[in-house]
Amino acid sequence: MGTDVFDCPICSTPLSPPIFQCSLGHFVCSACHDKLPGTDRACSMCSRPVLDRCHGVECIVGSVLLPCSYALHGCTAAILYHQKGEHEKVCLHAPCFCPENGSGFASTTEALLGRFTAKHDWPITAFKYYEPFDVPVKADVHILHGSGEEVEKDNDSDLFLLHIGYPDAPLHSVSLVRVQAHAQEYGVGCSVGFSWFMGQYQVATLDFIRTSSLSNGLPKCSFCIVPEVRRGGGGPVMLSVTIGINTEEDEEDDNKEGDDDDSHVKVGENKEEDEASHKAD
The missing domain is CATH 3.30.40.10 (Zinc/RING finger domain, C3HC4 (zinc finger))
Structure with missing residues (x-):
C-alpha cells in the first residue's frame, strides 16, 4: 500500500x-x-x-513510521508519516552535493571539501570571519573555508564557493554561495573590494550570502563584475574579500534551489581615493 x-x-x-x-x-x-x-x-x-x-x-x-530520506547519510530516525517533511527540512544528515554535471556525489560539507580539492583541484583559501583576505581574479571556482574560532557557530558549515566566471569582454562576473543543506538561524554577508586603476577603488557588498545544497549545481547569483588585469599594465587584479556573520535573521531564505533572485545585493560603490590607503594589487 x-x-x-x-x-x-x-x-x-x-x-x-x-x-x-x-x-x-x-x-x-x-x-x-x-x-x-x-x-x-x-x-x-x-x-x-x-x-x-x-x-x-x-x-x-x-x-505509521517511515525512515528518513537521508538514512543513507546516517539518519536513524523513525518518523511519523505526516511529520516526515518537517523533519527532513532540519535533518542534520541532509547532504550537500558536488555541483559538477554528472557527479552524483552527496555528503557532508567536510567530505565535499576533500572532494573539491582532490578531485577538481580547485584553489582553496582559508579565512577568518571579519578579516579580509585576497583572491586573484581568475576564471574558476575558488573554495573558501572559514574558521569559526571567533564565533560560536558550527564549523562544518563554513564552506563557501566563490565563482569567477569566464570573461565577458574584459570583465568577469563574481558570485558567492554558502554550501549548506539548510539555512541557519544566522546569516552571513560579505564585501568585495578591488582596484582597477590608480586612484580608484570599488566595493560591492552582499547583506546575505545565498545558501544552497548545490543539488541543482552552482546558483547563478552574480553580484558584481571585475576586471582581470589593471589598466596600464599594472598587473593582475586581486579581490579583497571580507566575510562576516550577521546578527539579524534573514527573513527571505536563499535555500531555494535554482532561484536567481539577487534581492540581497547592495550596489557597489566607487571610491576615488589615494591608492596608498589600500593594499597594492
Missing part, C-alpha cells in the same frame, strides 16, 4: 489529526475542511456533509 492513501485528496499534504470524513468515507484534512462550501461543509467528491471526525484514521496516521 502506498503512503499516498494518507494524503489529503484536496491539498495532497499528509493527513494529520484532526481528520474529517463524509458519510461515504471521503477524508479531508482540517485546513481543507474549514474551506469546504456551505454550513454543512459539502464534500468535494460527493457533496455530502463533512461533519464527523474520523478517529480510526487518526490513530492509523499516528502510528
